[in-house]
Amino acid sequence: MEKKLYNELVSSISIELIKASTHLEDSLVNAIKEMKSVFERAVAESDKETREHHRTEASLLVLTMILKNLKLAAEKQIPMCQDTGMLVAFADIGPDAPFRLEELEKVITEGAALAFDKGHFRHSIVTDPLFKRENTQSNLPFVFHVATQQQKGLSLHFLLKGFGSENCSAMRMLNPTATPSAVIDAVCEMVKTAGGKPCPPIVVGVGIGGTADMSAVLAKRALLREVGVHHADSEYCELEKDLLVKLQTTDIGPGGFGGPLTALGVSVEYMATHIAGLPVSVAISCWADRKAHVYL
Amino acid sequence: MKHYRLPLSKEERSSLRIYDQISLSGSILVGRDKVHQKLEELISLGKELPISLTDQVIYYMGPARKKEGDVIGSCGPTTSARMDPFTPMLMDHGLMVTIGKGPRSASVSEAITKHQGLYLVAFGGCGALYAGCVKQMKPIAFEELGPEALIEIIVEDFPVIVGIDSTGNSTFL
Numbered sequence: 244m245e246k247k248l249y250n251e252l253v254s255s256i257s258i259e260l261i262k263a264s265t266h267l268e269d270s271l272v273n274a275i276k277e278m279k280s281v282f283e284r285a286v287a288e289s290d291k292e293t294r295e296h297h298r299t300e301a302s303l304l305v306l307t308m309i310l311k312n313l314k315l316a317a318e319k320q321i322p323m324c325q326d327t328g329m330l331v332a333f334a335d336i337g338p339d340a341p342f343r344l345e346e347l348e349k350v351i352t353e354g355a356a357l358a359f360d361k362g363h364f365r366h367s368i369v370t371d372p373l374f375k376r377e378n379t380q381s382n383l384p385f386v387f388h389v390a391t392q393q394q395k396g397l398s399l400h401f402l403l404k405g406f407g408s409e410n411c412s413a414m415r416m417l418n419p420t421a422t423p424s425a426v427i428d429a430v431c432e433m434v435k436t437a438g439g440k441p442c443p444p445i446v447v448g449v450g451i452g453g454t455a456d457m458s459a460v461l462a463k464r465a466l467l468r469e470v471g472v473h474h475a476d477s478e479y480c481e482l483e484k485d486l487l488v489k490l491q492t493t494d495i496g497p498g499g500f501g502g503p504l505t506a507l508g509v510s511v512e513y514m515a516t517h518i519a520g521l522p523v524s525v526a527i528s529c530w531a532d533r534k535a536h537v538y539l
Numbered sequence: 540m541k542h543y544r545l546p547l548s549k550e551e552r553s554s555l556r557i558y559d560q561i562s563l564s565g566s567i568l569v570g571r572d573k574v575h576q577k578l579e580e581l582i583s584l585g586k587e588l589p590i591s592l593t594d595q596v597i598y599y600m601g602p603a604r605k606k607e608g609d610v611i612g613s614c615g616p617t618t619s620a621r622m623d624p625f626t627p628m629l630m631d632h633g634l635m636v637t638i639g640k641g642p643r644s645a646s647v648s649e650a651i652t653k654h655q656g657l658y659l660v661a662f663g664g665c666g667a668l669y670a671g672c673v674k675q676m677k678p679i680a681f682e683e684l685g686p687e688a689l690i691e692i693i694v695e696d697f698p699v700i701v702g703i704d705s706t707g708n709s710t711f712l
Binding site for chain 2: 294297298300301304305308309311312313315316319320321322323324325326327363364365366367378380405407410438439440441442443498499500501529530531
Protein backbone atom coordinates (compact mmCIF):
# COMPACT_ATOMS: atom_id res chain seq x y z
CA MET A 244 0.00 0.00 0.00
CA GLU A 245 1.27 3.47 -0.86
CA LYS A 246 2.40 5.46 2.16
CA LYS A 247 0.01 8.32 1.32
CA LEU A 248 -3.00 6.01 1.20
CA TYR A 249 -1.84 4.24 4.37
CA ASN A 250 -1.63 7.51 6.29
CA GLU A 251 -4.97 8.73 4.94
CA LEU A 252 -6.70 5.54 6.05
CA VAL A 253 -5.13 5.57 9.52
CA SER A 254 -6.24 9.16 9.98
CA SER A 255 -9.82 8.61 8.71
CA ILE A 256 -10.29 5.49 10.81
CA SER A 257 -9.05 7.26 13.91
CA ILE A 258 -11.24 10.34 13.35
CA GLU A 259 -14.36 8.28 12.65
CA LEU A 260 -13.89 6.01 15.67
CA ILE A 261 -13.44 8.95 18.05
CA LYS A 262 -16.52 10.59 16.54
CA ALA A 263 -18.48 7.35 17.04
CA SER A 264 -17.55 7.32 20.73
CA THR A 265 -18.82 10.87 21.32
CA HIS A 266 -21.72 11.25 18.83
CA LEU A 267 -24.62 9.10 17.67
CA GLU A 268 -25.99 9.30 14.13
CA ASP A 269 -28.80 11.88 13.76
CA SER A 270 -31.46 9.29 12.97
CA LEU A 271 -30.73 7.45 16.23
CA VAL A 272 -30.79 10.66 18.28
CA ASN A 273 -34.11 11.54 16.65
CA ALA A 274 -35.46 8.08 17.46
CA ILE A 275 -34.53 8.64 21.13
CA LYS A 276 -36.22 12.06 21.10
CA GLU A 277 -39.36 10.63 19.52
CA MET A 278 -39.42 7.86 22.10
CA LYS A 279 -39.10 10.50 24.83
CA SER A 280 -42.16 12.37 23.60
CA VAL A 281 -44.18 9.14 23.64
CA PHE A 282 -43.18 8.60 27.28
CA GLU A 283 -43.99 12.22 28.13
CA ARG A 284 -47.51 11.66 26.86
CA ALA A 285 -47.75 8.32 28.70
CA VAL A 286 -46.71 9.97 31.99
CA ALA A 287 -49.23 12.79 31.49
CA GLU A 288 -52.03 10.34 30.72
CA SER A 289 -51.39 7.82 33.51
CA ASP A 290 -53.09 8.05 36.90
CA LYS A 291 -50.76 9.49 39.52
CA GLU A 292 -49.90 7.26 42.51
CA THR A 293 -50.22 4.12 40.37
CA ARG A 294 -47.27 1.82 39.72
CA GLU A 295 -47.84 2.43 36.02
CA HIS A 296 -47.25 6.15 36.52
CA HIS A 297 -44.06 5.67 38.56
CA ARG A 298 -42.50 3.22 36.14
CA THR A 299 -43.30 5.38 33.12
CA GLU A 300 -41.79 8.35 34.94
CA ALA A 301 -38.63 6.32 35.63
CA SER A 302 -38.44 5.33 31.95
CA LEU A 303 -38.87 8.95 30.93
CA LEU A 304 -36.06 10.00 33.26
CA VAL A 305 -33.79 7.41 31.61
CA LEU A 306 -34.43 8.98 28.20
CA THR A 307 -33.93 12.50 29.57
CA MET A 308 -30.59 11.46 31.09
CA ILE A 309 -29.47 9.77 27.85
CA LEU A 310 -30.06 12.98 25.88
CA LYS A 311 -28.32 15.05 28.56
CA ASN A 312 -25.42 12.59 28.49
CA LEU A 313 -25.10 12.87 24.70
CA LYS A 314 -24.91 16.64 24.99
CA LEU A 315 -22.22 16.42 27.70
CA ALA A 316 -20.15 13.85 25.75
CA ALA A 317 -20.15 16.12 22.71
CA GLU A 318 -19.28 19.22 24.75
CA LYS A 319 -16.53 17.57 26.78
CA GLN A 320 -15.31 15.43 23.88
CA ILE A 321 -15.25 12.31 26.03
CA PRO A 322 -16.81 8.91 25.31
CA MET A 323 -20.60 8.90 25.89
CA CYS A 324 -20.19 5.51 27.62
CA GLN A 325 -17.24 4.23 29.62
CA ASP A 326 -17.59 0.89 27.84
CA THR A 327 -15.98 1.98 24.60
CA GLY A 328 -16.40 -1.60 23.53
CA MET A 329 -14.51 -4.22 21.62
CA LEU A 330 -13.87 -2.98 18.11
CA VAL A 331 -15.57 -5.08 15.44
CA ALA A 332 -14.33 -4.26 11.93
CA PHE A 333 -15.88 -5.32 8.64
CA ALA A 334 -13.82 -4.90 5.48
CA ASP A 335 -15.61 -5.31 2.16
CA ILE A 336 -12.91 -5.36 -0.47
CA GLY A 337 -13.46 -4.47 -4.12
CA PRO A 338 -11.80 -6.19 -7.10
CA ASP A 339 -9.28 -3.37 -7.59
CA ALA A 340 -7.84 -3.44 -4.06
CA PRO A 341 -4.30 -2.01 -4.17
CA PHE A 342 -3.11 -3.68 -0.96
CA ARG A 343 -2.62 -6.98 0.77
CA LEU A 344 -4.97 -8.10 3.54
CA GLU A 345 -2.27 -7.97 6.22
CA GLU A 346 -1.58 -4.36 5.25
CA LEU A 347 -5.25 -3.56 5.76
CA GLU A 348 -5.20 -5.24 9.15
CA LYS A 349 -2.18 -3.13 10.08
CA VAL A 350 -3.88 0.06 8.93
CA ILE A 351 -6.97 -0.68 11.03
CA THR A 352 -4.82 -1.58 14.04
CA GLU A 353 -2.91 1.67 13.77
CA GLY A 354 -6.01 3.83 13.19
CA ALA A 355 -7.78 2.14 16.09
CA ALA A 356 -4.80 2.50 18.44
CA LEU A 357 -4.64 6.21 17.63
CA ALA A 358 -8.38 6.61 18.29
CA PHE A 359 -8.23 4.64 21.55
CA ASP A 360 -5.39 6.84 22.80
CA LYS A 361 -6.62 10.26 21.67
CA GLY A 362 -10.29 9.47 22.39
CA HIS A 363 -9.65 8.29 25.96
CA PHE A 364 -11.19 4.88 25.30
CA ARG A 365 -11.18 2.40 28.17
CA HIS A 366 -8.75 -0.49 27.95
CA SER A 367 -11.41 -3.20 28.03
CA ILE A 368 -9.66 -6.11 26.32
CA VAL A 369 -7.99 -9.06 28.05
CA THR A 370 -5.55 -11.47 26.40
CA ASP A 371 -6.74 -14.93 27.19
CA PRO A 372 -10.49 -15.18 27.87
CA LEU A 373 -10.39 -17.95 30.46
CA PHE A 374 -7.09 -18.45 32.27
CA LYS A 375 -4.96 -15.30 32.24
CA ARG A 376 -7.47 -12.53 31.50
CA GLU A 377 -4.65 -9.99 31.48
CA ASN A 378 -5.53 -6.54 30.21
CA THR A 379 -3.73 -5.89 26.90
CA GLN A 380 -3.45 -2.20 27.91
CA SER A 381 -4.22 -1.19 24.33
CA ASN A 382 -7.89 -2.11 23.85
CA LEU A 383 -6.61 -4.32 21.02
CA PRO A 384 -6.87 -6.73 19.26
CA PHE A 385 -10.08 -6.18 17.33
CA VAL A 386 -12.52 -8.61 15.72
CA PHE A 387 -12.07 -8.67 11.95
CA HIS A 388 -14.58 -9.83 9.32
CA VAL A 389 -13.47 -9.75 5.70
CA ALA A 390 -15.66 -10.10 2.63
CA THR A 391 -15.54 -9.08 -1.01
CA GLN A 392 -17.72 -6.47 -2.69
CA GLN A 393 -18.61 -6.17 -6.36
CA GLN A 394 -18.01 -2.45 -6.73
CA LYS A 395 -14.50 -1.03 -6.86
CA GLY A 396 -12.86 0.37 -3.76
CA LEU A 397 -13.01 -0.56 -0.13
CA SER A 398 -15.75 -0.24 2.49
CA LEU A 399 -14.76 -0.36 6.13
CA HIS A 400 -17.48 -0.59 8.77
CA PHE A 401 -16.91 -0.50 12.51
CA LEU A 402 -18.90 -1.19 15.65
CA LEU A 403 -17.74 -0.10 19.10
CA LYS A 404 -19.44 -3.04 20.72
CA GLY A 405 -20.17 -2.65 24.39
CA PHE A 406 -20.41 -5.90 26.31
CA GLY A 407 -23.44 -5.23 28.48
CA SER A 408 -25.43 -5.70 25.32
CA GLU A 409 -23.01 -8.19 23.72
CA ASN A 410 -23.62 -10.55 26.67
CA CYS A 411 -27.28 -10.64 25.56
CA SER A 412 -26.50 -12.05 22.09
CA ALA A 413 -28.46 -15.19 21.29
CA MET A 414 -29.10 -17.74 18.58
CA ARG A 415 -31.81 -20.24 17.67
CA MET A 416 -31.56 -22.97 15.06
CA LEU A 417 -35.18 -23.05 13.84
CA ASN A 418 -36.76 -25.68 11.65
CA PRO A 419 -36.66 -24.96 7.90
CA THR A 420 -40.47 -24.92 7.93
CA ALA A 421 -40.62 -22.13 10.51
CA THR A 422 -42.84 -19.23 9.43
CA PRO A 423 -41.96 -15.51 9.56
CA SER A 424 -44.13 -15.22 12.64
CA ALA A 425 -42.14 -18.04 14.31
CA VAL A 426 -38.97 -16.06 13.54
CA ILE A 427 -40.53 -12.94 15.10
CA ASP A 428 -41.51 -14.94 18.20
CA ALA A 429 -37.99 -16.37 18.51
CA VAL A 430 -36.41 -12.91 18.23
CA CYS A 431 -38.83 -11.44 20.80
CA GLU A 432 -38.11 -14.28 23.18
CA MET A 433 -34.35 -13.69 22.91
CA VAL A 434 -34.83 -9.96 23.48
CA LYS A 435 -37.13 -10.63 26.46
CA THR A 436 -34.47 -12.83 28.02
CA ALA A 437 -32.04 -9.91 27.71
CA GLY A 438 -34.59 -7.71 29.51
CA GLY A 439 -33.13 -4.66 31.22
CA LYS A 440 -29.53 -5.88 31.04
CA PRO A 441 -28.34 -4.43 27.70
CA CYS A 442 -29.09 -0.74 28.50
CA PRO A 443 -32.44 -0.36 26.76
CA PRO A 444 -33.81 1.29 24.69
CA ILE A 445 -32.08 -1.06 22.30
CA VAL A 446 -31.23 -1.40 18.65
CA VAL A 447 -31.68 -4.97 17.40
CA GLY A 448 -29.77 -6.67 14.61
CA VAL A 449 -31.10 -9.96 13.30
CA GLY A 450 -29.15 -12.38 11.11
CA ILE A 451 -31.10 -15.06 9.29
CA GLY A 452 -29.66 -17.95 7.29
CA GLY A 453 -26.14 -19.14 6.51
CA THR A 454 -24.68 -21.34 9.22
CA ALA A 455 -24.87 -20.77 12.98
CA ASP A 456 -21.65 -18.71 12.95
CA MET A 457 -22.61 -16.72 9.86
CA SER A 458 -26.04 -15.82 11.23
CA ALA A 459 -24.26 -14.18 14.18
CA VAL A 460 -22.03 -12.19 11.81
CA LEU A 461 -25.10 -11.16 9.77
CA ALA A 462 -26.79 -9.96 12.96
CA LYS A 463 -23.76 -7.76 13.67
CA ARG A 464 -23.81 -6.49 10.08
CA ALA A 465 -27.46 -5.59 10.53
CA LEU A 466 -26.42 -3.28 13.39
CA LEU A 467 -24.25 -1.32 10.92
CA ARG A 468 -27.26 -0.03 9.05
CA GLU A 469 -28.55 3.45 9.83
CA VAL A 470 -31.44 3.28 12.28
CA GLY A 471 -34.76 3.71 10.47
CA VAL A 472 -33.46 2.60 7.06
CA HIS A 473 -35.20 -0.60 6.01
CA HIS A 474 -33.98 -3.58 4.00
CA ALA A 475 -34.15 -3.13 0.22
CA ASP A 476 -36.02 -6.43 -0.19
CA SER A 477 -39.73 -5.80 0.39
CA GLU A 478 -40.37 -9.02 2.34
CA TYR A 479 -37.47 -8.40 4.72
CA CYS A 480 -38.51 -4.76 4.97
CA GLU A 481 -41.97 -5.92 6.13
CA LEU A 482 -40.37 -8.39 8.53
CA GLU A 483 -38.37 -5.52 10.08
CA LYS A 484 -41.48 -3.41 10.50
CA ASP A 485 -43.44 -6.30 12.03
CA LEU A 486 -40.53 -7.10 14.33
CA LEU A 487 -40.32 -3.52 15.55
CA VAL A 488 -44.03 -3.49 16.40
CA LYS A 489 -43.74 -6.80 18.23
CA LEU A 490 -40.56 -5.83 20.10
CA GLN A 491 -42.39 -2.81 21.52
CA THR A 492 -44.81 -5.16 23.30
CA THR A 493 -42.03 -6.75 25.39
CA ASP A 494 -42.61 -4.11 28.11
CA ILE A 495 -38.88 -3.90 28.86
CA GLY A 496 -38.76 -0.13 28.43
CA PRO A 497 -35.89 2.33 28.87
CA GLY A 498 -33.56 1.19 31.65
CA GLY A 499 -35.70 -1.95 32.00
CA PHE A 500 -38.35 0.02 33.91
CA GLY A 501 -41.06 -0.95 31.44
CA GLY A 502 -43.38 0.97 29.16
CA PRO A 503 -44.88 1.12 25.69
CA LEU A 504 -41.57 1.30 23.77
CA THR A 505 -38.33 -0.68 24.05
CA ALA A 506 -36.61 -0.72 20.65
CA LEU A 507 -35.26 2.24 18.68
CA GLY A 508 -34.76 0.22 15.54
CA VAL A 509 -34.44 -3.27 14.12
CA SER A 510 -32.66 -4.41 10.99
CA VAL A 511 -32.36 -7.81 9.39
CA GLU A 512 -29.68 -9.26 7.11
CA TYR A 513 -30.02 -12.63 5.45
CA MET A 514 -28.22 -15.09 3.21
CA ALA A 515 -28.71 -18.54 1.68
CA THR A 516 -28.96 -21.48 4.03
CA HIS A 517 -29.24 -25.28 4.08
CA ILE A 518 -32.46 -27.20 3.29
CA ALA A 519 -32.44 -28.62 6.82
CA GLY A 520 -32.25 -25.39 8.79
CA LEU A 521 -33.09 -21.78 9.54
CA PRO A 522 -30.47 -20.16 11.80
CA VAL A 523 -31.62 -16.95 13.53
CA SER A 524 -29.19 -14.81 15.53
CA VAL A 525 -29.84 -11.68 17.51
CA ALA A 526 -27.25 -9.00 18.17
CA ILE A 527 -28.39 -6.38 20.62
CA SER A 528 -26.95 -2.91 20.91
CA CYS A 529 -27.65 -0.57 23.77
CA TRP A 530 -29.07 2.84 22.81
CA ALA A 531 -25.44 3.85 22.22
CA ASP A 532 -25.27 1.99 18.89
CA ARG A 533 -21.86 3.37 17.97
CA LYS A 534 -20.72 2.75 14.45
CA ALA A 535 -18.36 4.24 11.90
CA HIS A 536 -17.77 3.93 8.16
CA VAL A 537 -14.73 4.66 6.01
CA TYR A 538 -14.88 4.35 2.23
CA LEU A 539 -12.18 4.32 -0.38
CA MET B 540 -35.15 14.68 43.01
CA LYS B 541 -34.55 14.39 46.77
CA HIS B 542 -30.94 14.74 47.85
CA TYR B 543 -29.14 12.41 50.29
CA ARG B 544 -25.73 12.50 51.93
CA LEU B 545 -23.80 9.21 52.17
CA PRO B 546 -23.65 6.94 54.04
CA LEU B 547 -27.42 6.45 54.26
CA SER B 548 -28.73 5.72 57.75
CA LYS B 549 -30.95 2.73 58.41
CA GLU B 550 -33.93 5.11 58.72
CA GLU B 551 -33.13 6.75 55.39
CA ARG B 552 -32.76 3.38 53.67
CA SER B 553 -36.04 2.16 55.12
CA SER B 554 -37.89 5.30 54.09
CA LEU B 555 -37.02 4.98 50.42
CA ARG B 556 -39.36 3.19 48.01
CA ILE B 557 -38.91 1.74 44.53
CA TYR B 558 -39.02 4.31 41.72
CA ASP B 559 -37.93 7.12 44.08
CA GLN B 560 -35.67 9.45 42.10
CA ILE B 561 -32.83 10.61 44.34
CA SER B 562 -29.37 12.13 44.14
CA LEU B 563 -26.39 11.22 46.30
CA SER B 564 -23.36 13.07 47.62
CA GLY B 565 -20.44 11.53 49.49
CA SER B 566 -18.13 8.54 49.33
CA ILE B 567 -18.78 5.52 47.11
CA LEU B 568 -16.60 2.46 46.53
CA VAL B 569 -16.23 1.32 42.93
CA GLY B 570 -15.71 -2.28 41.94
CA ARG B 571 -16.88 -4.75 39.33
CA ASP B 572 -16.37 -8.41 38.39
CA LYS B 573 -12.73 -8.96 39.35
CA VAL B 574 -12.94 -6.97 42.57
CA HIS B 575 -15.91 -9.08 43.64
CA GLN B 576 -14.04 -12.27 42.87
CA LYS B 577 -11.03 -11.06 44.88
CA LEU B 578 -13.10 -9.89 47.86
CA GLU B 579 -14.87 -13.26 47.93
CA GLU B 580 -11.51 -15.01 47.89
CA LEU B 581 -10.23 -12.92 50.82
CA ILE B 582 -13.43 -13.50 52.80
CA SER B 583 -13.40 -17.25 52.21
CA LEU B 584 -9.74 -17.40 53.30
CA GLY B 585 -10.61 -15.40 56.43
CA LYS B 586 -8.19 -12.65 55.41
CA GLU B 587 -8.56 -8.93 56.04
CA LEU B 588 -10.26 -6.89 53.35
CA PRO B 589 -8.45 -3.87 51.86
CA ILE B 590 -11.26 -1.66 53.17
CA SER B 591 -14.10 -2.11 55.63
CA LEU B 592 -17.46 -2.77 53.96
CA THR B 593 -19.50 -1.64 56.94
CA ASP B 594 -22.36 0.63 55.77
CA GLN B 595 -20.61 0.98 52.42
CA VAL B 596 -21.97 1.68 48.97
CA ILE B 597 -20.52 -0.13 45.94
CA TYR B 598 -20.96 1.23 42.44
CA TYR B 599 -20.48 -1.32 39.65
CA MET B 600 -18.31 0.62 37.25
CA GLY B 601 -14.99 0.64 35.40
CA PRO B 602 -14.03 4.10 34.15
CA ALA B 603 -12.71 5.01 30.73
CA ARG B 604 -9.33 6.74 30.63
CA LYS B 605 -9.42 10.32 31.80
CA LYS B 606 -8.47 13.45 29.97
CA GLU B 607 -5.55 15.33 31.46
CA GLY B 608 -6.85 17.63 34.17
CA ASP B 609 -10.09 15.70 34.67
CA VAL B 610 -10.89 13.77 37.87
CA ILE B 611 -12.10 10.67 36.05
CA GLY B 612 -13.04 9.49 32.56
CA SER B 613 -16.47 8.45 31.36
CA CYS B 614 -17.96 6.39 34.22
CA GLY B 615 -21.48 4.97 33.85
CA PRO B 616 -22.76 1.77 35.51
CA THR B 617 -22.14 -1.76 34.32
CA THR B 618 -24.69 -4.63 34.36
CA SER B 619 -25.41 -5.53 37.99
CA ALA B 620 -26.58 -9.09 37.33
CA ARG B 621 -22.98 -10.28 36.92
CA MET B 622 -22.30 -9.31 40.52
CA ASP B 623 -25.38 -11.15 41.84
CA PRO B 624 -23.52 -14.29 42.99
CA PHE B 625 -21.25 -12.16 45.23
CA THR B 626 -23.69 -9.58 46.62
CA PRO B 627 -25.34 -11.57 49.47
CA MET B 628 -21.89 -12.48 50.86
CA LEU B 629 -20.69 -8.86 50.72
CA MET B 630 -23.90 -7.67 52.37
CA ASP B 631 -23.26 -10.17 55.17
CA HIS B 632 -19.97 -8.32 55.62
CA GLY B 633 -21.52 -4.89 56.01
CA LEU B 634 -22.27 -3.68 52.46
CA MET B 635 -25.61 -1.85 52.48
CA VAL B 636 -26.14 -0.26 49.10
CA THR B 637 -25.26 -1.33 45.57
CA ILE B 638 -25.50 0.82 42.44
CA GLY B 639 -25.58 -0.53 38.89
CA LYS B 640 -27.90 -1.08 35.98
CA GLY B 641 -30.51 -3.67 35.15
CA PRO B 642 -32.31 -6.42 37.10
CA ARG B 643 -30.99 -8.46 40.06
CA SER B 644 -31.52 -12.05 41.14
CA ALA B 645 -33.98 -13.17 43.83
CA SER B 646 -31.10 -13.89 46.23
CA VAL B 647 -30.00 -10.24 46.01
CA SER B 648 -33.54 -9.07 46.84
CA GLU B 649 -33.51 -11.43 49.85
CA ALA B 650 -30.15 -10.11 51.05
CA ILE B 651 -31.41 -6.54 50.70
CA THR B 652 -34.51 -7.35 52.78
CA LYS B 653 -32.41 -9.16 55.40
CA HIS B 654 -30.07 -6.19 55.90
CA GLN B 655 -32.52 -3.42 55.04
CA GLY B 656 -30.23 -2.34 52.25
CA LEU B 657 -30.96 -0.84 48.86
CA TYR B 658 -30.26 -1.41 45.18
CA LEU B 659 -30.04 1.82 43.23
CA VAL B 660 -30.22 1.99 39.46
CA ALA B 661 -27.88 4.36 37.66
CA PHE B 662 -28.51 5.44 34.08
CA GLY B 663 -26.91 2.91 31.73
CA GLY B 664 -24.47 4.25 29.20
CA CYS B 665 -24.46 7.74 30.71
CA GLY B 666 -20.71 7.82 31.28
CA ALA B 667 -20.17 11.48 30.44
CA LEU B 668 -23.02 12.51 32.74
CA TYR B 669 -21.62 10.62 35.74
CA ALA B 670 -18.06 11.84 35.09
CA GLY B 671 -19.36 15.31 35.92
CA CYS B 672 -20.61 14.11 39.33
CA VAL B 673 -17.24 12.75 40.49
CA LYS B 674 -15.24 15.33 42.45
CA GLN B 675 -12.40 13.12 43.76
CA MET B 676 -11.01 9.69 43.04
CA LYS B 677 -8.59 7.59 45.04
CA PRO B 678 -7.24 4.07 44.40
CA ILE B 679 -7.90 1.56 47.20
CA ALA B 680 -6.63 -1.83 46.01
CA PHE B 681 -5.92 -4.16 43.09
CA GLU B 682 -4.46 -1.37 40.94
CA GLU B 683 -3.02 -3.99 38.60
CA LEU B 684 -6.56 -4.52 37.30
CA GLY B 685 -6.49 -1.14 35.53
CA PRO B 686 -10.08 -0.03 34.86
CA GLU B 687 -11.29 -2.88 37.08
CA ALA B 688 -9.40 -1.73 40.21
CA LEU B 689 -11.11 -1.03 43.54
CA ILE B 690 -11.36 2.73 43.92
CA GLU B 691 -13.18 5.27 46.07
CA ILE B 692 -14.93 8.23 44.53
CA ILE B 693 -16.43 11.31 46.13
CA VAL B 694 -19.56 12.29 44.27
CA GLU B 695 -21.93 15.24 44.22
CA ASP B 696 -25.55 15.06 43.07
CA PHE B 697 -25.16 11.58 41.62
CA PRO B 698 -28.62 10.72 40.17
CA VAL B 699 -30.20 7.27 40.66
CA ILE B 700 -33.57 5.56 40.91
CA VAL B 701 -34.40 3.12 43.73
CA GLY B 702 -34.51 -0.29 42.01
CA ILE B 703 -35.00 -2.58 45.04
CA ASP B 704 -36.11 -1.08 48.35
CA SER B 705 -35.42 -2.32 51.88
CA THR B 706 -38.62 -4.38 51.88
CA GLY B 707 -37.46 -6.29 48.79
CA ASN B 708 -39.83 -4.65 46.34
CA SER B 709 -38.26 -4.42 42.88
CA THR B 710 -38.83 -2.24 39.84
CA PHE B 711 -37.92 -5.23 37.72
CA LEU B 712 -40.93 -7.51 37.55
